[in-house]
Amino acid sequence: MTEHNHDKLVDIQETVKLFKIFSDYTRLRIIELLYTGEKCVQDIADSLETSQSAISHQLKLLRDMNVVRARKEGKQVIYSLQDNHIKEIFLIGYSHATQCKI
Amino acid sequence: MTEHNHDKLVDIQETVKLFKIFSDYTRLRIIELLYTGEKCVQDIADSLETSQSAISHQLKLLRDMNVVRARKEGKQVIYSLQDNHIKEIFLIGYSHATQCKI
DNA sequence: TTGACATATGAGTACTTATTCATATAAAAT
DNA sequence: ATTTTATATGAATAAGTACTCATATGTCAA
Structure with missing residues (x-):
């Protein structure tokens, strides 16, 4: 595998991590709540x-x-x-999910 | 809980489902591969x-x-x-993850 | 200093899920 | 018809994870 491909796979892993943050009901509700x-x-x-405990555990993940x-x-x-990146990603996903009911 | 709030929670659940699709290494690589x-x-x-079996299982989820x-x-x-929605969401996440290394 | 309150966190448990293995289905080739 | 090739799928397993419970930490008030 080339170095370039290796980097790409690492990037994919980072992307997976990012999407994982948004793919839990409690976490996404926290993000939505903090949106305002x-x-x-x-x-x-x-x-x-x-x-409180469940929230604290999730907040730790979100902090990390x-x-x-x-x-x-x-x-x-x-x-x-x-930051606003978080808002943007939430909004894109939310609007797609609600419009398309994927 | 109001009807309005109930709808919103359903929408959040749909959004979670959407993000879940993108939050697995194998699935995201499939999506990236099919991008081209x-x-x-x-x-x-x-x-x-x-x-082949692992891929087929994931393809079934992606189909569903x-x-x-x-x-x-x-x-x-x-x-x-x-459709292009899928491409858009992938691209947003990918570019954020690679730029910000969140 | 002691007690009350707000938050954090480790351990245990229940649940989800991604893979493997074996096998089924289906189409083409011989 | 039988074999080969491509894909799908059920069951079992292993790994990950979100919650609860108990408790620790930290801050303020009395």
């Missing part, structure tokens, strides 16, 4: 009617993948989307 | 150095989700991408 603005952990958990950023404010930790 | 044109099953298997279409030609079955 920052929220603390408990607010997210309450909004999604999911346990640089999808969200966290900032401390007293006892709370406030989460927000990392 | 149609291919028969064995050619795909050979190109990806993956068993209307990501690819199949057409018979003698003994062979020729697969191609269903």
